[in-house]
Amino acid sequence: MSSPEDNTSYVDASPNKIPRSTSNSMDKSRSRSYLTKDISISIDEGDALKKISEEAEEKLQREKKKTAEARSYYIQKRVQEQANYSDEEGESGGGGDGVTTTSTPINRRLLDHDTGSPLLSRGPVRSSSRPSSSLGYSDDNLANGIDKHEKYLELESKYKEALVSQAKLYDEKTALVYQVETLKDQLEDSQQTNYQLKQSAQRQQSQILLSKHTEDSLHGDIDKLRHQIRYRDDFMETHGLHLPTIEEEDETETEKMTIQFFPMEERDQLLKQISDLKAEIEDVKTNMVVTPPSDSLLRGEETKDIVRESTRLVSEYKNKLQLSDAENTRLEGTVERLKGQVVRYKTQLEEMEKREDELLKEKRALSREARRLQSTVDDLESDNELLKRRVEQMRKKQKD
Template sequence: AAQVSVDFIPCKLHTHVIFSFYLVLNRSAISLVWLKNRVVSSNNRACGVVSRFRRLRRIYPRIAGDLRCMGKSEVSEEMDTIGGRRRGASNHQAEDQALDQIAKEAEARLAARRQARAEAREIRMKEIERQQKEADENADRIYDIYTSTPDGVGRTSRVNSSLNSSRLSASNSYQSSRRSSEDSLEETASLRDVRSELREVEDKFRKAMVGNAQLDNEKAAAVYQVELYKDRYEELEEEHNQLQREQKEKCRQLEQMKRDYVRLQQDLAAALAALAERDRLIEEQGLVIVGGETSSSATESDEDDDKGGGEKKGKDKHKKALVSSDMAKLLDSVGHGSLDVRLKKLAAERNELQDELRHVKLELEEERAKSNRSGSNPADLEDIQREANKQLGDYKFKLQKAEQDVSTLQATVARLDGQVARYKSAAETSEKNEDELKVERRKLQREVCAQ
């Protein structure tokens, strides 16, 4: 009976220690799982809030762009009119302020949740540490009780064994005492092993708990990183779509520029053909281009215009005209200079001839009056009259010829001014088209080099 009691007590204590240890482990595992679930749920909620906020922040520019691109009628319907004044800008400002307020509130809620999660984590860690300390104290207390129990049991067993040894033989008492000492040594060794195993399990439990916390943190960071990658992917996709739209627009512009370039080339070829036809007609009709010569005064005025930036005025002063060869000879006989200068000289000569004719008429009248007063010979008077009439006829003929020349020159100048205006407009159009073609060619060359 003593032997049975000695063997039964260590087994019972050992079972109690293991059972208490497993209870502690079970509670710790349950608390750890609960903590993990709470952390994961809070992380998921925080990530959901962040993703919704970012999605709202991405969607808002589109909504604002759509609102700005709406027609005037739709915008006017949505605007509030107060005293006949539209409030479109105030609506946009109100929307901006509302979205900013929503974003600020979301950030504040997210920060509060993070702070609450951190505080909860600290509280749970403190609670777990407290539970671990209590478990360690309970284990140490149980171990102390267990280590103190075998001495008393050994003493009672030794008393019982001494009583029984008095009844039994000496050999049996010796064997029983030897067996009890061996059992006590084995139990002490097993308790030490259990305690070392308990320490190892506790260390493993702490390491596992720390590892689980680290894994939870890493999981939350990974989820947050995944959300960031998703947002970045969406942004890159939007940028890619925008670049594709820009590329299509550039391609359309390039095709339009190519068509414009071909059209301008055709216009240039038509203008060159018109200039060649003009030169051919001039040669066939035997016309001569006059004008364009610069006199000293014209040169000085051109220099002044060049200094002042008046290149067009300088060009307008040197007009050219198409005249026949006879008219060209007549203009050459007048002298050198521009067409306007020559016409002015012809007009001055005509005025001089008219003045001379008037003077001759006056002289003739005076001579007639003198002849009438003096009563000279009729034959002399007739000669004088004949000579005067002859001179008068010559002057009239010259005057008529000069008037005809002047009228012809004026008509020619008017006709040539119209031709010059047409040719000048055609030349300016051709120069403008040529400049545009050069600019378009440079742009196309730069785009081709860039591609």
């Protein structure tokens, strides 16, 4: 079991913890300092792993060297033993049964050594018992060393296969993370495009509503003008008035005054009425000479009534014209003020939209940077955990 001190992360093992601040600059500087600490720790851990691998290779070379020395020593002992047996055979003097019995265990041991299963000698010669027992002991040690070496090679191959599979999985993870980030960016782009399309649709809808409102107001104005025209026609029909054409040389001071103070349509109407009245006055004057006095008096009274009515209408139209001019001036000022407000609001709206686009871009960049930093932190944490396990294994081996 590992102690709590061993399980602590190297990233969080700083002696002095800095308190969290509400300022963004402090957070960024703190995150940068943590990242630099993590990178320095990862570099130190990489150096430690490199040193461990070098020590393991040196140990493997020493074991191989010892195995080769043991094999050469074993071969020398076998050659020396065979020479001793040959000397004893020469002293015994000939090829009796004892020779066959002494040579048989040597051949059997040589054959057993070739097959990889050494056996102890069972010959009748007593002088060969001690070398054979030491030889069997060395064979057992050699077999155990070979078995351990084979197990070590097998574990090493498995470890290499695990590293290769881990590297493949890490590459697949990196590719999938890149695909996920690409899809997130595409989703954010589509959301931004959708938002812009919604805004343009809302603007077009507001323009359509404004055009409909303008159309309705124009229809109302047209209806009012039609009503005024009908009223004018009825008035002229009841009073027996008509609208003759006016020549420019017949203009008088009254007409000029009317042109100065009345708009175009009312001016034309007044000029027509004035010309009509002038024509009637001329007719009255001519009829006064031709007709009898009774008729002339009647025509004079009618002419006076018509003149009074026309002057009254002219004064009313002048008053209406003055009121309409004042109202028009007021409305023009209001329209100019509203136009200025619309332009100002439009510029503010464009600035807000630009600022919103910039904020969205900054948000995307910050989210991408946060994902990258999070992936870096995850990798560092995984490396940290791996190094902790390796250090724990090394401590256990040192204790053993």
